[in-house]
Amino acid sequence: MRRWIINLCTGIPLSADRLRVPRRRLRAQRKGNALVEFAVGSGVLLAAFAGTFELGYTLNQYNRLLTAVAQGARYASLIPYDSPTNTPSAGFQTAVQNVVLYGAPAAGATAVLSDITASNVRLTVTFSNGVPSSVTVSITGYTVNALFGNHLLTDKPQVTYPYQGVWAPV
Amino acid sequence: MAWKTWASRRAVRRRGFVLVTMALTTAGVFGVVGLAVDIGRMFIAKNETQVYCDAAAVSGAMALDGTASGINAAESAIAASTNKWDFGTRSLSDPLVTFATAPSGPWVSGPNPAAGYTYVHVAVTVPVTLFFLPLLVGQWTSNVMAEAVAGQISIASFSRGLAPYAAVSTDTAGPTFGLIVGNSYTIHWPTYNGNRHGCGVDNPENCFNSPPCSGDPNNSLSAVVANWGPQYHGYWGSNSNKDIEEAVMNVIQLAPLSMGNNLNPLLTPGNKQSEAGYLDRRASQDTDTSHNTPSTYLASSTRNGRRLLPVPIVNPVDPDHTNVIGFGQFLLLANGKPSDYYNKSGNGNSPYCAVYVGPYNVGSLGPGAGGSTGASSVRLVK
Numbered sequence: 001m002r003r004w005i006i007n008l009c010t011g012i013p014l015s016a017d018r019l020r021v022p023r024r025r026l027r028a029q030r031k032g033n034a035l036v037e038f039a040v041g042s043g044v045l046l047a048a049f050a051g052t053f054e055l056g057y058t059l060n061q062y063n064r065l066l067t068a069v070a071q072g073a074r075y076a077s078l079i080p081y082d083s084p085t086n087t088p089s090a091g092f093q094t095a096v097q098n099v100v101l102y103g104a105p106a107a108g109a110t111a112v113l114s115d116i117t118a119s120n121v122r123l124t125v126t127f128s129n130g131v132p133s134s135v136t137v138s139i140t141g142y143t144v145n146a147l148f149g150n151h152l153l154t155d156k157p158q159v160t161y162p163y164q165g166v167w168a169p170v
Numbered sequence: 171m172a173w174k175t176w177a178s179r180r181a182v183r184r185r186g187f188v189l190v191t192m193a194l195t196t197a198g199v200f201g202v203v204g205l206a207v208d209i210g211r212m213f214i215a216k217n218e219t220q221v222y223c224d225a226a227a228v229s230g231a232m233a234l235d236g237t238a239s240g241i242n243a244a245e246s247a248i249a250a251s252t253n254k255w256d257f258g259t260r261s262l263s264d265p266l267v268t269f270a271t272a273p274s275g276p277w278v279s280g281p282n283p284a285a286g287y288t289y290v291h292v293a294v295t296v297p298v299t300l301f302f303l304p305l306l307v308g309q310w311t312s313n314v315m316a317e318a319v320a321g322q323i324s325i326a327s328f329s330r331g332l333a334p335y336a337a338v339s340t341d342t343a344g345p346t347f348g349l350i351v352g353n354s355y356t357i358h359w360p361t362y363n364g365n366r367h368g369c370g371v372d373n374p375e376n377c378f379n380s381p382p383c384s385g386d387p388n389n390s391l392s393a394v395v396a397n398w399g400p401q402y403h404g405y406w407g408s409n410s411n412k413d414i415e416e417a418v419m420n421v422i423q424l425a426p427l428s429m430g431n432n433l434n435p436l437l438t439p440g441n442k443q444s445e446a447g448y449l450d451r452r453a454s455q456d457t458d459t460s461h462n463t464p465s466t467y468l469a470s471s472t473r474n475g476r477r478l479l480p481v482p483i484v485n486p487v488d489p490d491h492t493n494v495i496g497f498g499q500f501l502l503l504a505n506g507k508p509s510d511y512y513n514k515s516g517n518g519n520s521p522y523c524a525v526y527v528g529p530y531n532v533g534s535l536g537p538g539a540g541g542s543t544g545a546s547s548v549r550l551v552k
Contacts, residue, residue: 045199048199048203049202051203052202052203052206052207053206055206055207055210056206056207056210059206059207059210059211059214060210062214062257063210063213063214063217066214066217066218066221067217070217070221070224073225074224077228080330080420082420128474129457129472129473129474130455130457130474131455131474131475131476155258156257156258157218157257157258158253158254158258159221159225159253160225160251160252160253161225161228161229162225162228162232162247162533163533164228164232164532164533164534164547164548165532165533166330166331166420166421166532166533168419168420168421168422169420170415170416170419170420
């Protein structure tokens with residue numbers, strides 16, 4: 001049995017079949033719209049989340065390095081300084097670098113971050129009136145490899161402590 | 171007509187829904203990004219300011235000496251702290267600096283008189299700019315605060331850091347053990363001669379070929395005469411020239427030493443000529459070799475502390491027991507650069523004298539504020 005629907009605007013009776021066509025078209029158009037919106041929206045969201053990850057990851061790595069550097073600087077400020085000049089002895093330098101990298105004066109198996117080496121840990125001993133007065137530890141030449149970009153750290157993070165250990169110049 | 175109205179209303183409702191959804195989604199996205207970026211930056215700012223406070227508190231505590239000038243020196247040292255924040259780009263200024271006699275407080279700023287003030291508290295607040303969270307929290311900055319407490323903690327034992335000499339006192343009350351700042355005390359005693367006229371425990375000054383240093387009280391002289399006699403001179407290092415060099419120049423001890431230890435097994439006659447050379451060499455490393463009183467030396471901006479010699483303070487109670495009762499810091503005498511004061515005045519019969527400066531605080535360019543042991547080291551306690 002054929003169903004009739006009256007168009008209330010014009011008063012002309014319309015077959016239900018005639019109404020189904022524009023609805024299908026409408027649905028198809030909406031499907032297309034949703035696809036485009038999804039593509040655009042997900043692109044924006046993906047970019048936002050990728051950027052968020054990138055920044056968050058870099059900040060996290062920086063914070064870990066800052067903690068390690070602070071630990072190394074504090075350690076360097078306490079142990080005997082066995083060099084007559086502001087060039088530290090190999091033993092002193094290695095011990096401080098190990099504290100930064102491994103959290104202990106002796107070399108460990110896993111460094112605080114991947115790919116970081118002793119050459120990335122810079123130790124500066126400042127002399128005042130001929131005696132050690134402060135120690136500065138920093139990270140230099142290390143690249144944080146995030147998702148889409150690399151961030152080169154030059155003398156950052158950097159921590160300085162007053163030297164309060166025993167000077168052994170001989 | 172009704173159908174059109176209904177469809178139009180439905181479209182309007184959908185537009186509102188999209189608006190609400192977009193708003194909620196945007197807020198959510200900003201929230202997530204804000205958590206990662208803004209909160210991440212706040213964590214770094216917290217870490218950076220904490221490092222600043224730690225280092226500043228340590229430098230401040232190192233300058234405390236129980237006087238108002240020590241408080242001023244501590245405030246200056248804190249103001250000179252160089253650690254920065256905001257990824258190491260911005261200096262910190264105007265930290266809140268207070269002092270206390272105990273790690274729990276009460277905290278006061280600029281105490282005067284300053285006796286007993288051995289702890290310093292440094293607090294700083296920085297405004298971290300927010301980039302994403304303002305949409306949610308309605309503020310463009312968030313204050314991040316950090317604080318640290320450092321203090322001079324009493325030390326009762328040393329495995330390294332003491333010179334191989336000893337000052338004598340029979341007063342066991344720290345932190346000064348009856349020693350008077352500015353007085354000259356014997357750290358290596360003159361040659362004992364029990365055959366000299368009038369020598370006895372009651373007249374100990376007559377028992378030495380040369381008079382001991384001017385600040386030694388009679389009680390100390392009597393204890394030395396009665397218990398050390400000709401055997402010991404207050405030196406407790408090796409007699410080897412190389413060991414003396416390391417002991418005087420690098421303060422490498424023959425053995426660990428603690429409060430209450432009997433120093434007697436470590437006492438040896440010493441090697442005065444060798445010692446004199448290294449004492450003069452150490453004194454010559456100081457950039458101030460002209461001031462021979464604690465007040466003038468400590469006021470000198472050119473000093474570097476090499477003439478300050480930390481030694482144990484001992485009480486010879488019987489011929490077999492010389493007890494360590496505490497520690498102190500002494501100023502080596504000098505007569506210009508290079509100094510040859512001990513070589514000139516340190517012949518076999520003479521004493522080696524040094525001027526008492528006060529309690530020993532490891533790593534400081536002056537005396538510490540003092541504790542029961544007469545020795546301390548700066549530590550972070552918070």
